Amino acid sequence: MGFMGIFALFLYSLSFITQAGTAFFSFLLAIKSPTRYKWGWLFLCLGLTLMLGRRISPIFSILETNHFNMTDAILSLTISASLLIGTIGIHKLMSQVNTENQLMSILSQLDPLTNCLSRTETLYQLSNEIKRSQRTKKPFAVLELDIDHFKLINDEHGHNIGDEVLHSLATYIRSLLRSNDHFGRVGGEEFIIILPDTDEQQAKIIAERIREQVERKVDYSLSSVKPIQLTISIGICIAEITGSITAINDFCKVLIKQADEAMYRAKNNGRNQVAF
Known part of the structure; x- marks a missing residue:
C-alpha cells in the first residue's frame, strides 16, 4: 500500500x-x-x-x-x-x-426587590400546602404581615430608602423562619407566610416572635442618615381541612382574604400586634 x-x-x-x-x-x-x-x-x-x-x-x-x-x-x-x-x-x-x-x-x-417568593409562587405554594393538608389532616397557618406607617418612610426618606427597607426586612424575617416555611411578597409592603403543620397556638407564638424581633431590630437601612426602625401588624388564619376541596384556587383566595382581614383588625386595634 x-x-x-x-x-x-x-x-x-x-x-x-x-x-x-x-x-x-x-x-x-x-x-x-x-x-x-x-x-x-x-x-x-x-x-x-x-x-x-x-x-x-x-x-x-x-x-x-x-x-x-x-x-x-x-x-x-x-x-x-x-x-x-x-x-x-x-x-x-x-x-x-x-x-x-x-x-x-x-x-x-422570586420577587425581584426582596428575593422572597413572588405573588404567583406564593399562591402556588399555598395550593400545594392545601393539598398536603388534605392528605395529612394537619392544620397549617397563613400569616399576612404589613409594615406599619410605611408610607411615612417613603415620604420622609424617598422610595430608594423604602425599597432598601423592604429588602432588609424580608431578609431578616426569612432568617427567623423554619426551613419548610414559605415567605412571599404579595403587595407593596404586604407579605404572606405559610406555616405548615402549625396550629393556632403555635402560629401565635411564631407570629409574636417575628413581631417582637422586627420591633427590636435597630436599623433597616444602610443609606439613611438616621436609623429606621419598624413595627409590623400580623393577621393569622388557621386552615384545618377535614373534607375534600376541589376548588383549590378559590380556597386560596378565602385563606388570604381571612388573613388580610385579621391583619387589618390588628391595624385598627393600634398596630404592632397580632390578630386572628
Missing part, C-alpha cells in the same frame, strides 16, 4: 470517528430536547449510526483490495466533520437555552 492509500485510509478512519461523534451528540440532543421533539433527534441519531456503515466499508476495501477513491475520501471527511460541527453547535445552543430557561424559571418564582 502506497502513501496515497495510507492517506486515504487515514481520511476514511477519521471520517468514521467523526461520524460516530456526530451520532453521539445527536443522542445527547434527544435526551435534552422536549418530549414532543425527541423522536426527531432519535431518528437523526439512528440515521447517523447507520451511515457509519458507509464510512467503514471503504476502509475494508482499501485493506482488502488496495483500491480507493481520494476524492470520495476527502468528501467523506468533509461531510462528517460538517455534520459534527453543526450538531455540536446545536447541542451548545440547546444547553444555553435550557440554562436560560432554568434561570428564568427561578427568577419568575
Whole structure:
C-alpha cells in the first residue's frame, strides 16, 4: 500500500470517528430536547449510526483490495466533520437555552426587590400546602404581615430608602423562619407566610416572635442618615381541612382574604400586634 492509500485510509478512519461523534451528540440532543421533539433527534441519531456503515466499508476495501477513491475520501471527511460541527453547535445552543430557561424559571418564582417568593409562587405554594393538608389532616397557618406607617418612610426618606427597607426586612424575617416555611411578597409592603403543620397556638407564638424581633431590630437601612426602625401588624388564619376541596384556587383566595382581614383588625386595634 502506497502513501496515497495510507492517506486515504487515514481520511476514511477519521471520517468514521467523526461520524460516530456526530451520532453521539445527536443522542445527547434527544435526551435534552422536549418530549414532543425527541423522536426527531432519535431518528437523526439512528440515521447517523447507520451511515457509519458507509464510512467503514471503504476502509475494508482499501485493506482488502488496495483500491480507493481520494476524492470520495476527502468528501467523506468533509461531510462528517460538517455534520459534527453543526450538531455540536446545536447541542451548545440547546444547553444555553435550557440554562436560560432554568434561570428564568427561578427568577419568575422570586420577587425581584426582596428575593422572597413572588405573588404567583406564593399562591402556588399555598395550593400545594392545601393539598398536603388534605392528605395529612394537619392544620397549617397563613400569616399576612404589613409594615406599619410605611408610607411615612417613603415620604420622609424617598422610595430608594423604602425599597432598601423592604429588602432588609424580608431578609431578616426569612432568617427567623423554619426551613419548610414559605415567605412571599404579595403587595407593596404586604407579605404572606405559610406555616405548615402549625396550629393556632403555635402560629401565635411564631407570629409574636417575628413581631417582637422586627420591633427590636435597630436599623433597616444602610443609606439613611438616621436609623429606621419598624413595627409590623400580623393577621393569622388557621386552615384545618377535614373534607375534600376541589376548588383549590378559590380556597386560596378565602385563606388570604381571612388573613388580610385579621391583619387589618390588628391595624385598627393600634398596630404592632397580632390578630386572628
